[in-house]
Amino acid sequence: MSGDQLKLGEKIIEGKTKVVTSLVDFPNQVLLQSKDRITAGDGARAHDMEGKAAISTATTVALFNLLNSAGVKTHFIKQNSDTSFMAYKCGMIPIEWVTRRVATGSFLKRNAGVKEGYRFCPPKLETFYKDDENHDPQWSYEQCLAANMEVGGVKIGRYEIDVMGKMTVAVFEILERCWASLDCSLIDMKLEFGVRSDTGEIVLADVIDSDSWRLWPAGDRRLMKDKQVYRELKEVTQEALDMVKRNFQWVAERVEKLSPKPHARAVVIMGSPTDSSFAERIKSTCTAYGVPCELRVSSAHKSTDEVLQILAEYEGEGIPTVFVAVAGRSNGLGPVLSANSTWPVINCPPVTGEWGAQDIWSSLRLPSGLGCGTVLSPEAAGLNAAQILSLSDHVIWSKLRAKKLNTWVTLKTADRKARDDK
Template sequence: MEKREELYAGKAKSVFKTDDPDRFVLVFRDDTSAFDGEKKEQLNRKGMVNNKFNAFVMEKLEAAGVPTHFEGLLSSTESLVKKLDMIPVECVVRNISAGSLCRRLGVEEGQELNPPTYELFLKDDALHDPMVNESLAVSFGWATADELARMKELTYKVNDVLKTLFDDAGMLLVDYKLEFGRSGGDIVLGDEFSPDGCRIWDKETRKKMDKDRFRQGLGSVIETYEEVGARLGIEFD
């Protein structure tokens, strides 16, 4: 497999073509951004930490029956993935209230949500990822009703797998965002799962162990990501 030209550079990852038209290389960079790119910083080791974190989680999910685009680690900061036809809708599950939910509804952070909530957002930085729903997604042709049903099913399945995984390691999976794409008629989990795209709190102290450390200027961002990884048994360089 040969890495070819860059296809796309996102805020924290870049996608490169390969000599195989059905496979891409994902490069996890040290760039960190929040608030739709308004706050930006380079955090040493972040690319490596998120690449290894994502590989660990994707392998757990695949083993539990969630189809993912992840094919394998290529280096400290690179992974091989399947090419997907991405669906521009982000799926968010929340087990505990935090973030935009609290701002939108004026509710307190830290309330248990039972059952966990499910929200859809349109992936559009210029519009600040507005909240949408299934009806809008179908009418605008972003995804079919069947595809949306499968995305919901898989997003909740991820919750079953990861809530237990984090709980066993002394942490709470507060919420997370997933992105899906199409591959050969199937809905497949794409993008990444790392502390950049979820909220994780210590079970006892409720210490924030995710990107809120960066968003809220709490410090020790990557050290804390590595602590989460170490508790899960992930080996970093």
């Protein structure tokens, strides 16, 4: 069903900059429509800005697509029009989660003595209760617990608060890394979460656009491209509004560049075609983390010249590459690759029970000057390759960071279930 054919139901909520409407044919989904409106100071300052809705939607859609692809759980489904998108229906949790990398803005007013530019490592996490009349007061962890909120049939307790906190920091770090690839510093960021009406699951919700963060190109506050420019205007003229709009458009255009295809790869070279099923497991893991992976067959003992030719071909292309050597018995493949290459080499021998204890030493005991490591599990070898390549590829890094988050949430959920089952 195309966007033009959607049957709109009742209006669920209308805010200062967006409207959320139910969908007749999709009871667990909503349409989120942005407005050509910019506000600041809990609505004390507000102006119409033609085209802002399309810019905001383009930014939000690109970022949610990026996060969904990385593996972060969000409410986003797909874009509907230039100014709207479809999302899972959620009960919104009335807490704003703010992550800060650099001390600036309101943090300095609330924390006298802290100098602007102080860098938080790890990022600083703060929570604010959404209440316009009281200017969104800051809440402590204990206040969030004591509120005993219930949203969408889910009591917001310690588990839910911990999960939202972990997700907030992970999303910030992912987007921080992405923006850094374009020489932009993500200074701070606010997020909101909701409880999905169909699953009861906590997901990242609302929108993420230039209203959501401070973004400084080249780390220079004077070049900021976020809504802070609008907040600091002494006089709001049409010329000033046009400048703010150009800043937002600048961001929307660059957001599209945050999700390129990975410019890195893994190459699995196996000493024998009989090891193909083992090598395929390495490739499968690489693919799951967004790492393109190629399989080759060549023997360091029986076709040394061909191994060196394959190596030269890949090095000549200049694409960051990790080689994984799959060779059992006497592993000459990994050491030969390592001795003749500047790229990382991982030994992953397909160890068998018969001679495994003896064969493994050919991967572990290396001549001097060689730096190839040894990993026995093919899945671990694929993960290791992804981790190495993520140092220069933020798309791969994002998938690894999201996987780390989801593993934490899985363990947290299992712990809660084990405790509740007693």
